[in-house]
Amino acid sequence: MSRIGVAFDKARADGRALLVGCMPAGFPTVEGSIAAMTAMVEAGVDVIEVEIPYSDPVMDGPVIQKASDIALAGGVRTRDTLRIVEAVAATGAPVVTMTYWNPVERYGVDVFARDLAAAGGTGLITPDLIPDEADEWLAASDAHGLDRTFLVSPSSTDARLAMTVQHCRGFVYATAVMGVTGARARTSDAAPTLVSRVRAVTDLPVGVGLGVGTGAQAGTVAGYADGVIVGSALIRCLLDAPSEAEGLAALRTLSAELAEGVRNPTR
Secondary structure (H helix, E strand, O other), rough: OOOOHHHHHHHHHHOOOEEEEEEEOOOOHHHHHHHHHHHHHOOOOEEEEEEOOOOOOOOOOHHHHHHHHHHHHHHOOOOHHHHHHHHHOOOOOOEEEOHHHHHHHOOOOOHHHHHHHOOOOEEEOOOOOOOHOOHHHHHHHHHHHOOOOOOOOOOOOOHHHHHHHHOEOOOOEEOOOOOOOOOOOOOOOOOHHHHHHHHHOOOOOOEEOOOOOOOOHHHHOOOOOOOOOOOOOOHHHHHOOOOOHHHHHHHHHHHHHHHHHHHHOOO
């Protein structure tokens, strides 16, 4: 079983959902991102999602776009991301990488899979890669023992949803809304139905992302999903802070609040 699968099973045994916290690699700097992700783990985040910054992030809202732009302007590269994955994995928390497909193709699919596995990464979330076009990644992930997480959305047909989850390993990423990432005032009404549809066709855990920004919202999503995925709200802690120290303090506070939310789900 994958390390992500083990983490989901442990959380389920504890009667709660698992908290996944996302941060772009190299934001605000390479060392700064390692410090931020380590702080998230120490404050209660179960799994870290390291995003490879990309110049055309079609799924990301303005907060993640801005953070990624800062990382890219600072010169972060895919090899830096792998070093960050290795450093964060050393904390003991499972680390999954989220990336658009172009950086992986440029690096070399099999070589990237090899290097990600060597760094301690558990697998990839690929928002712009669909299973129909993923033969090379399917082969590389099998060869190097990596998970693969494809996305499903409220608009996915039953046939499309079933086909997509059949190719997932580790967990399924359910997008709670039709649109880009970003914390919202209220959680999606469509998400519980989508999670039920996924569970009808697979035993894999289901993580819900897009829109969660508070402990109360995390508790609501934890009431029906196996995992709660948070990105923009955590990243904003660093973007809005007047200093790095204050940003890390805010990040720890929000991480602890979100962790408390998933440990006390609203059912």
